[in-house]
Amino acid sequence: MFSKAVKIEQRVEEGKGITTLRFPMDAKVRPGQFVMVWIPGVDEIPMSVSFIGALAGITVKEVGEATRALSSLKEGDVLGVRGPYGNGWHLPPGRVLCVGGGVGMAPIMTAAEGIADRTRVDVAIGARNAGEIIFEERARRASDDVRTTTDDGSYGLKGTVVALADQMMKVKRYDVVLGCGPEIMNRYLLKACKDNSVPCQLSLERLMKCGAGLCGSCVIDGLRVCADGPVFTGEQVERMTEFGRWKRDDAGLRVSL
Ligand SMILES: Cc1cc2nc3c(=O)[nH]c(=O)nc-3n(C[C@H](O)[C@H](O)[C@H](O)COP(=O)(O)OP(=O)(O)OC[C@H]3O[C@@H](n4cnc5c(N)ncnc54)[C@H](O)[C@@H]3O)c2cc1C
């Protein structure tokens, strides 16, 4: 397993409050896996690997103290990286629809690139507004059919990415849908896939401490998101009574989403 202090070699602002940091990582990573990132003096948090290869990358959206500190790091600064962790996507043969909401595009993009056949992967990108749409050009290099939506209509179609995915499933045949985004998006995407009888895999998020299956802070209905996930099948997610309703806080208490 990779566990090192690494120097940031590249910093790219992808969108409003969304930044990619690239660093050397000598480890084999599968699309959909994540790393635990230690920001010296602040915290250690999970981040999907958004670029796979010798110059690996993470793409961070500022939501609180740790993500703000991470985003403010510059080229030449140092951060701790351990991993990769988690199962990653199961990329089957056949036609795939990748659906990413906001920074959920980070693990979705590595899936689209992992398929390596632009004719059998379509990508639906959604965000709250134009400034938060990320990786569109990159998606166009990996897929023949890339569509975008924004909640406020400032870019692409106006509406949710789930409505777009639902429309695409109605006119094209897909063998699997891969989804990552806010839990509410995942919840409605699961329903849309069920309505269209298309199997899906969803990447879930929970608060993580060890990242390695030991502490239990990420458990959802008895499954550890860090070790049994973060990617779960639609059938697994449907059986989760806590999905879309509850998460655990820092003290391990169940709080409403
Ligand atoms: C497997 C995995 C992969 C992730 N990949 C990415 C990524 O590629 N890019 C990215 O920007 N973020 C990603 N995240 C989310 C990221 O880890 C959290 O946003 C971060 O830990 C928040 O830390 P903070 O100190 O900035 O904010 P905090 O102050 O800790 O939290 C801000 C808000 O986010 C909520 N929150 C914090 N952590 C989580 C979590 N894990 N799940 C759900 N809600 C949470 C808090 O309850 C609070 O409402 C991922 C999370 C997981 C579990």
Ligand code: FES
């Ligand atoms: S974060 Fe410790 S078990 Fe998942």
